[in-house]
Amino acid sequence: MSVNVIDVDDPADPRLDDFRDLNSVDRRPDLPTGKGLVIAEGVLVVQRMLASRFTPRALLGTDRRLGELASDLDSVAAPYYRAHPEVMAEVVGFHLNRGVLASASRPQELTVVQVLDGARTIAVLEGVNDHENLGSIFRNAAGLGVDAIVFGTGCADPLYRRAVRVSMGHALLVPYAWAQSWPDDLELVRDNGFHLLAMTPDPAAQTLAEAMSSITDDKVAVLVGAEGPGLTERTMRASDLRVRIPMSRGTDSLNVATAAALAFYDRMRSAP
Amino acid sequence: MSVNVIDVDDPADPRLDDFRDLNSVDRRPDLPTGKGLVIAEGVLVVQRMLASRFTPRALLGTDRRLGELASDLDSVAAPYYRAHPEVMAEVVGFHLNRGVLASASRPQELTVVQVLDGARTIAVLEGVNDHENLGSIFRNAAGLGVDAIVFGTGCADPLYRRAVRVSMGHALLVPYAWAQSWPDDLELVRDNGFHLLAMTPDPAAQTLAEAMSSITDDKVAVLVGAEGPGLTERTMRASDLRVRIPMSRGTDSLNVATAAALAFYDRMRSAP
Incomplete structure (x- = not known):
């Protein structure tokens, strides 16, 4: 099985909502207004998320990062939204030089x-x-x-x-x-x-x-x-x-x- | 002897030039366009500058920080420009919550x-x-x-x-x-x-x-x-x-x- 790659070029695409306006305060998952999502940035951190108890909901990244992550993504069910860096910047609200993001819901806390x-x-x-x-x-x-x-x-x-x-x-x-x-x-x-x-x-x-x-x-x-x-x-x-x-x-x-x-x-x- | 305190309320006062636009690239002393000044920020770091081989040229700070530094400044020849936080912010180019700055020239490098x-x-x-x-x-x-x-x-x-x-x-x-x-x-x-x-x-x-x-x-x-x-x-x-x-x-x-x-x-x- 290989990852489901979906090309996106509209920054307003609602499928990218997990990654929208990352710098805005309501994205802080510890605040009552937070959305509770966990965000991994960059190839190495995304790889660690894939190795962790956190299950990715979606990935957003460039074609280049998709290439770097290809073998890690083989058995990942979440879609990889492939976008140009400028589209990504418009979605997240700033220029992201790490080139790839993954979102995950919070699993139940451990005791x-x-x-x-x-x-x-x-x-x-x-x-x-x-x-x-x-x-x-x-x-x-x-x-x-x-x-x-x-x-x-x-x-x-x-x-x-x-x-x-x-x-x-x-x-x-x-x-x-x-x-x-x-x-x-x-x-x-x-x-x-x-x-x-x-x-x-x-x-x-x-x-x-x-x-x-x-x-x-x-x-x-x-x-x-x-x-x-x-x-x-x-x-x-x-x-x-x-x-x-x-x-x-x-x-x-x-x-x-x-x-x-x-x-x-x-x-x-x-x-x- | 006690420090020479000079009140300033004009952000354009040329006596404050050591502290002007601290974020602009030409303030990086390691760049050819840099002015070569060393800047200490905050009470603790200013105290350490006073204890070091770096001789202050000038200080810029609030009245409150002047109070905190008073005993350290007893034998300091450099003037303390006392200003309101808003005046300081206009000079340095951003709001400075540490409240006090000192400038020093670079002494000769050690071998x-x-x-x-x-x-x-x-x-x-x-x-x-x-x-x-x-x-x-x-x-x-x-x-x-x-x-x-x-x-x-x-x-x-x-x-x-x-x-x-x-x-x-x-x-x-x-x-x-x-x-x-x-x-x-x-x-x-x-x-x-x-x-x-x-x-x-x-x-x-x-x-x-x-x-x-x-x-x-x-x-x-x-x-x-x-x-x-x-x-x-x-x-x-x-x-x-x-x-x-x-x-x-x-x-x-x-x-x-x-x-x-x-x-x-x-x-x-x-x-x-």
């Missing part, structure tokens, strides 16, 4: 218990409300052996277009779940055998290296708060251990996704 | 030998042509104990406004130098006692952890190439050792500044 199943290292985020940081955390998690991500309160939507793009599509692949009760769900994580490490700049905390070296055989949850405020004191108290990155020139000097990456890396280094 | 002096860990960059990545690398270097940065060919200008901003001002504080001859200047780095570690995704390379653990007593230069192409083969051959980050899901999954941060961190972890 915390579901994403913990089989996981050995997870990240738990609180108040990470910046889509770029969130996307970077997914990318770092995928690269550095993190099996799942749990969201506490105040986190941004990982399926928002910018988060998906910055994550290089890993927001669609790394399993995540929203805590139903926060921070009480940390008990659920602990009951599943995880050691809860809370990242903090507090100089009295253990270093990452000490902490990770001492618990190589345990399952580990790395708790990270937003850049600036960090984790709430309530969440810190619900953790097992406070850990810090030794810093040379002040504690403002690492981005939250970078700090998380160092923790993921140290975990992988200590318990390969 | 490679100058920045190596006294350094124990340095980063060497090749082809890092993205201002955000470059800024992030400076921020990570400052936080993770890197003493200096050397630029090979193809790197962006660390003094460009966006790089300075993303670096949180550390582009003004971490010493850097441009190689005069590339990659020949790597010999100069080696002659100064540095062990040259080239970052690569090559699975045949040593892991970062192995490499850093084996050379804790040596000076270390971490060589990083651009995201995508990485270091050139010529530069790889001029290095002492190829090192890799063990990755769980494909080698595209780390941003260049994040990869550099992991190397800096492992260095600090192995040789505190």
Whole structure:
């Protein structure tokens, strides 16, 4: 079977509505007015969507990108709307140099218990409300052996277009779940055998290296708060251990996704 | 002595020319048409400029930011042009929510030998042509104990406004130098006692952890190439050792500044 290619040259064609005015606020799926669609941009991210639990509804792209994706699309049921770049730009509302988009409905969210199943290292985020940081955390998690991500309160939507793009599509692949009760769900994580490490700049905390070296055989949850405020004191108290990155020139000097990456890396280094 | 505060309410005032039309292309100091000025934005970055080798020519800011900076400005000779946010927006060409700017001329560039002096860990960059990545690398270097940065060919200008901003001002504080001859200047780095570690995704390379653990007593230069192409083969051959980050899901999954941060961190972890 090969993909169903449909040529379109009218930007007003209603079959392209999944991709219309992508920059307008109501396209943010996390807002009440949002349409709830997940959008993948670019060949690599579309390929990751095809490999994920997200099923494409439609694709819109140039002939060139169709060529690059051909073998990936063999068993895809969704139509590929083939259009000139200028037509695409009129539909989405800006010039899109990645040349291809795919839309997907949101599947049912996973539960915390579901994403913990089989996981050995997870990240738990609180108040990470910046889509770029969130996307970077997914990318770092995928690269550095993190099996799942749990969201506490105040986190941004990982399926928002910018988060998906910055994550290089890993927001669609790394399993995540929203805590139903926060921070009480940390008990659920602990009951599943995880050691809860809370990242903090507090100089009295253990270093990452000490902490990770001492618990190589345990399952580990790395708790990270937003850049600036960090984790709430309530969440810190619900953790097992406070850990810090030794810093040379002040504690403002690492981005939250970078700090998380160092923790993921140290975990992988200590318990390969 | 306290700072010389001058109220301005005419956006056309020529004394504000250092800050005019900041978004226009000719403000890029790395372009031939650039004016060569370095711009610091926001209270924190202005404070870092004041602590750096860059001497402010002028400041432009709101009354509120003047209050926040008052004690930092005590011994500053440059004038503080105090203006309403709307006047500032007209001058710079966009609404600036950081509320304060400082300009500085470029001092003479440091030489490679100058920045190596006294350094124990340095980063060497090749082809890092993205201002955000470059800024992030400076921020990570400052936080993770890197003493200096050397630029090979193809790197962006660390003094460009966006790089300075993303670096949180550390582009003004971490010493850097441009190689005069590339990659020949790597010999100069080696002659100064540095062990040259080239970052690569090559699975045949040593892991970062192995490499850093084996050379804790040596000076270390971490060589990083651009995201995508990485270091050139010529530069790889001029290095002492190829090192890799063990990755769980494909080698595209780390941003260049994040990869550099992991190397800096492992260095600090192995040789505190």
